[in-house]
Amino acid sequence: DAMVIQNPRYQVTQFGKPVTLSCSQTLNHNVMYWYQQKSSQAPKLLFHYYDKDFNNEADTPDNFQSRRPNTSFCFLDIRSPGLGDAAMYLCATSSGRTLAKNIQYFGAGTRLSVL
Amino acid sequence: DAKTTQPNSMESNEEEPVHLPCNHSTISGTDYIHWYRQLPSQGPEYVIHGLTSNVNNRMASLAIAEDRKSSTLILHRATLRDAAVYYCILRDGGSNYKLTFGKGTLLTVNP
Numbered sequence: 432d433a434m435v436i437q438n439p440r441y442q443v444t445q446f447g448k449p450v451t452l453s454c455s456q457t458l459n460h461n462v463m464y465w466y467q468q469k470s471s472q473a474p475k476l477l478f479h480y481y482d483k484d485f486n487n488e489a490d491t492p493d494n495f496q497s498r499r500p501n502t503s504f505c506f507l508d509i510r511s512p513g514l515g516d517a518a519m520y521l522c523a524t525s526s527g528r529t530l531a532k533n534i535q536y537f538g539a540g541t542r543l544s545v546l
Numbered sequence: 547d548a549k550t551t552q553p554n555s556m557e558s559n560e561e562e563p564v565h566l567p568c569n570h571s572t573i574s575g576t577d578y579i580h581w582y583r584q585l586p587s588q589g590p591e592y593v594i595h596g597l598t599s600n601v602n603n604r605m606a607s608l609a610i611a612e613d614r615k616s617s618t619l620i621l622h623r624a625t626l627r628d629a630a631v632y633y634c635i636l637r638d639g640g641s642n643y644k645l646t647f648g649k650g651t652l653l654t655v656n657p
Contacts, residue, residue, distance in 0.1 A: 473647035473648060473649055476644055479643065533637070534592045534595075535590075537588075537589030537591065539589055
C-alpha cells in the first residue's frame, strides 16, 4: 500500500496560471519534503516542514510556496508557473531530521507540464 | 556537503551480481554513506546505509573500504526490476536533514 501519495500523477497548467500539487502520507511522520526533479537531473530539495515549522532552501524561488494544514497533508503551490518549472515534483517524509530517523520515503511524484 | 563520484551508467545481466562503485575521497569521520535508487517514473527509494562496517539487508549489501574513501553497493542477483538510477549520498551524522543527490549511476539489466 502506498504510504506517500501524490495527486495527481500528471498535471498540465498554463503559463502563469497558479497550480497546486498535493501530497498525503499515512506514516504519521513529522517531516515532509518537496523536491523538484527536472528531466535527466537529480532531485533538488525545495523546502521541508518539521511539524508546522517551515524551512525554505536558500535558492528556492519565491514563486514556490507550501502549506501543511495537518500532519497528513502537504501542498506545493506554484504561483505563476513558467516554462522552466516543468518538472517532476516529489514529496517525501521522514520521522525526524536526525540521521537515525531520517530515512526518507518518497511518493511517485507529480509530473507538471506548463503550456 | 562532501561529494561523491559514480559512473554515469553500468550494465548487467539478469541473475548476475552487480557491483556499483562510489568514490567519496573527501568523506569526513561523521558522514554516513547512503544509497537510494529511483526506478523509472517513480520516486527515489531507500536501499541501505552504513558508516564503517559492511552492511547487509534484504535488498543489497554495502561494502565500505577500510579508509572509507570508497564504497560499493552489491546487488547479489540482478533482476529486471533492479533497473534504476542508483544514488550514493553522504549524510552528516548530526542533524543534517538534507538528501543532496548527485547524478547517480543508471543501471541497465539485460534479460
